[in-house]
Amino acid sequence: MPGVDEDSAVPPLRITELTVRFAGLTALDAVSLTVRPGTVHALIGPNGAGKSTCFNVLSGVYRPASGSVRFGEHELTGLPPHRIAALGVARIFQNLALPPRVTVEDSLLLGRHRLTRTGFLAAGLRLPAAAREERRHRERVREIAAFVGLERQLDRPAGSLPYGQQKLAELARALCMEPRLLLLDEPVAGMTADERRRTAEVVAGVRDSLGISIVLVEHDMGVVMRLADAVTVLDFGRRIADGAPADVQNDPAVVRAYLGERLDAEETDR
Numbered sequence: 001m002p003g004v005d006e007d008s009a010v011p012p013l014r015i016t017e018l019t020v021r022f023a024g025l026t027a028l029d030a031v032s033l034t035v036r037p038g039t040v041h042a043l044i045g046p047n048g049a050g051k052s053t054c055f056n057v058l059s060g061v062y063r064p065a066s067g068s069v070r071f072g073e074h075e076l077t078g079l080p081p082h083r084i085a086a087l088g089v090a091r092i093f094q095n096l097a098l099p100p101r102v103t104v105e106d107s108l109l110l111g112r113h114r115l116t117r118t119g120f121l122a123a124g125l126r127l128p129a130a131a132r133e134e135r136r137h138r139e140r141v142r143e144i145a146a147f148v149g150l151e152r153q154l155d156r157p158a159g160s161l162p163y164g165q166q167k168l169a170e171l172a173r174a175l176c177m178e179p180r181l182l183l184l185d186e187p188v189a190g191m192t193a194d195e196r197r198r199t200a201e202v203v204a205g206v207r208d209s210l211g212i213s214i215v216l217v218e219h220d221m222g223v224v225m226r227l228a229d230a231v232t233v234l235d236f237g238r239r240i241a242d243g244a245p246a247d248v249q250n251d252p253a254v255v256r257a258y259l260g261e262r263l264d265a266e267e268t269d270r
């Protein structure tokens with residue numbers, strides 16, 4: 001499926017020396033990483049490592065104490081979430097967020113709101129330009145639904161779909177914004193093995209056919225190793241490794257960090 005906007009080239013995302021503090025706790029400590037255009041970049045690490053904090057800075061929820069996040073020519077730190085979204089940064093949350101009683105089609109159409117030119121007043125007055133625009137948006141919604149494999153679910157309320165399809169519908173809604181960067185927060189958590197495989201395929205398709213960059217926070221190492229082009233590992237807010245998945249997996253600091261987490265869990269179980 002091609003993108004619609006010709007001048008929507010995907011720029012690199014450069015995070016430089018990012019530091020976030022909460023009342024004495026350093027949640028991110030001078031973290032740097034670069035997401036190359038059109039790649040899946042996984043952000044992994046044990047619980048409390050700082051992954052969600054990093055997402056919250058990228059999407060404008062938190063302001064860092066210092067450091068910068070540049071998306072192409074734009075500095076994202078200090079911008080409110082809607083301005084960051086308008087630059088083409090879409091975030092998908094871990095919890096289901098689609099209104100359950102609204103049809104998949106209408107939810108996806110709402111996802112295109114930011115791209116609507118004629119606006120709701122013109123649409124309400126049934127002006128021809130608005131009708132044309134709505135037809136165009138509906139066509140694109142159908143294309144995107146087909147891309148994630150939900151073309152036959154468009155008329156169904158989102159809440160009536162199996163969990164895996166609801167998550168795909170959320171991904172479709174994010175794609176309806178025509179984003180250039182997708183932030184995926186544990187996209188396969190709570191899924192069956194089949195749903196995980198299907199979701200991983202769709203995410204790979206988003207990268208390969210749309211060229212969108214993806215930052216992926218995920219605990220499922222199978223999915224990370226299969227999907228990621230690059231991996232950054234955080235532990236206690238510090239970057240402890242960065243590179244190709246296979247290299248990072250064998251890095252002694254990474255093995256130690258995850259081993260520490262397992263030992264902590266065993267300690268709590270006792």
Ligand SMILES: Nc1ncnc2c1ncn2[C@@H]1O[C@H](COP(=O)(O)OP(=O)(O)OP(=O)(O)O)[C@@H](O)[C@H]1O
Binds near residue numbers: 027047048052
């Ligand atoms: N709003 C906040 N106020 C205070 N402390 C916070 C806040 N948000 C996160 N923290 C702390 O910052 C650290 C990093 O948390 P964060 O949620 O970013 O980790 P994470 O890697 O996403 O963990 P998980 O895998 O468990 O989701 C933790 O010690 C957490 O308790």
